Amino acid sequence: MSQFQMKNVLLTLLLILLGCQIATASERPSRVVSINLCTDQLLLMLAEPEQIASVSHLALEPNSSYMADKAAKFRINYAKAEELIELKPDLILAGLYNDRSLVLLLKKLGYRVEVFPLSSNLEDIRNNIRVMAELIGRETEGQRLISEMDKRLEQISRSNPTHKPRGAFYQPNGYTSGRNTLQHSALELAGWLNIADEEGVVGYGSLDLERLILAKPEQLFTSSYAPGTQSRGQLILKHPVLKQLTHGREMIEVAYKYWICGGPMITDAVEILHKSLPR
Template sequence: MVGRLGLAACLLAGLALPGFLQPAAADPPRRVLSMNLCTDQLAMLLAAPGHLVSVSYLAQDPTASAMAEEAARLPVNHGLAEEIVLMRPDLVLAGGWTASGTIRLLQRLDVPVEVFPVETDIAGIRANIRRMGEVLGREAAAEALLARFDADLARLADAPPAPRPRAALYAVNGYSSGTATLAGQIVALAGFDNVADELGLPTGGVLALETLLLSDPDLLVEGRRYPGHARGQEVLDHPALKALTAGRPAEVMADPDWVCGTPFILRAVAQLRAARLALREAR
């Protein structure tokens, strides 16, 4: 029988061996729930089969989600702590705009929550893809997705001659977005200067219709109209706005490609890049 001193000596010797008595790496989560439209889509792109047990109800809405078809195969949640706890996730994914009260309650109930910041540029998109791979234990899948994203982005890149054409984003309630936003980044990547930046709205804000008309953009990118009556949409049908776009190109934002920082933004970039090339050919 080994005495106490002998046992201590064995343990001390063992500690010097690589990996001996070191804590095992945490297993990746097996039941992942997402309660945010943008984390829904990143998770669907990267999660292992069967690990994603629920996505937000918005993920199944084709007017908002670029992966509505894939989300239709999954149970949905409405971001309520009560329903989330009953689904017994071992990891909850949330976004920077997710209801903070729900997140705090889940944390008090010892439900692990990972909150992803809102992406406003390519660096933010890449960081969230990599982080999603880490929290899901899918690092290799994340690196593969990043490689495809970077390759697709490179194929869209070119150097438009100066001066660059000017574009204006104009959505419900006259809202416009500048370069410090994801939508503004899409405009910049497509090779346009942004009228919102010229007018002091790099982070976005309401752009008066009169100011928009005087800015005389080369391309107007309008917000999408939705069924039903909403007074905020009426500005998009103003006769003066129709006169501005008469005889010149206009595009409509497809929200699924614009709302979230995912590789799907490159479809929006490709759409605007094609519009820029058409403008150049028309001159």
């Protein structure tokens, strides 16, 4: 027997010994495992509690997980093959940044693994909600979630100013959020003109202090991934010229958990940004 044939035999035996029961695509999954922070969020929002076998350990981190409180009620995983197999999942949810070799291994073992793309705008968020809802047999709940999000955003847009004030997200080391980011979408939805987009930034890029000064922002925003920490890169956020630029207005903190993953929680961020408009 060749080495390749032996490997296939061993994999087959492993499945039998572990008693894996792989669900077909037409069945409603009852043991869903998420190994990605962003799939954690949508799964926790949409699934019946008894459908969730495990979420990733990242779901417990309150600074980055919008659903941290609910996640604490479920078993967590560290995206290790051994522990995932032990959970006997009938659906595994992953993201683009999960270990590709792990995803390939799980698929080779016969598990159903669905990999979700990143969200960079509202339509991406809607699509991912629809896909998640369909995968777990919760289409009605998915549509309800989208409708509630759209309704809140529409209410905000009704009171947006005709003349958009100039704002920007400013992060450690001068990083900012341009077009094709959730921060850009949120700024626009809240009634702001995003300076980073005007400066030609696409995705996440840097905006040095000189360019920022020339762009004349009326308000600056930031999102701390780990509040309370100190680093050299963060020093730029305390530069006195930033407060002078905005005529004494403090930089406004908008929690990272609202957009580190795409989901209806972006509406919370839009509301914060909208309330910060000059009156």
